[in-house]
Amino acid sequence: MPKPDELIVDIAALVETGQSNQMSLTVVTGGAVITGRLAPEAVWRQRVSEVLTDSAHLGEFSAVFDTPAKEGGPPTHLHFHVARILQGPVGIPETGGMYRVAIEDVSAWTVGDFSYSNH
Numbered sequence: 001m002p003k004p005d006e007l008i009v010d011i012a013a014l015v016e017t018g019q020s021n022q023m024s025l026t027v028v029t030g031g032a033v034i035t036g037r038l039a040p041e042a043v044w045r046q047r048v049s050e051v052l053t054d055s056a057h058l059g060e061f062s063a064v065f066d067t068p069a070k071e072g073g074p075p076t077h078l079h080f081h082v083a084r085i086l087q088g089p090v091g092i093p094e095t096g097g098m099y100r101v102a103i104e105d106v107s108a109w110t111v112g113d114f115s116y117s118n119h
Contacts, residue, residue, distance in 0.1 A: 004076075004103040012075035012103060016040050021081065024113040027106045034099055035091070035113040036083025041069040044079035048098050077102055086114060 015023050015038045026035040039047070045065045052062035080099040084091030 005106065005109070008078075008103055008106060008109055009074050012038065012078055016075055024111065025078070025080075026110050026112060026114055027078065027101060028108040029101050029105045033086040033114075034080060034083055034101060035086060036080040036096060036099070037113065039079045039081045041075070041077070041079050044081060044098065044100070045069065047081060051098070075103065078106070 011023065011025070015021075018040075021037055021039045021043060023038045024036065025038055026033065045067075049062040049065035052058045052065065078101045080097075080101065082096035083099045084093065084096055085099075
């Protein structure tokens with residue numbers, strides 16, 4: 001098992017302790033490029049739960065995300081919101097989505113998010 005990059009673990013830990021959702025990050029994981037803002041896990045879980053609760057077909061899954069995040073030890077995942085998977089000239093979804101990425105699966109990263117322009 002690869003050892004996660006200490007810098008990205010520190011960034012994730014700071015997002016968790018500061019309860020901030022303003023840190024933009026772009027990562028490469030499994031060949032996909034994901035760009036967006038990081039959120040504390042508790043905030044991310046709450047938002048996913050709200051989205052599922054509002055769904056006529058997926059409401060029963062919202063309780064899975066209502067459980068508190070496990071505490072102790074360094075973060076193991078990045079929790080993105082308003083995030084997009086970059087594919088060719090577009091970001092999917094255009095409005096941004098909610099993604100959870102294992103830190104150990106990140107092969108490259110940079111601070112900031114990318115967006116496309118037709119200029």
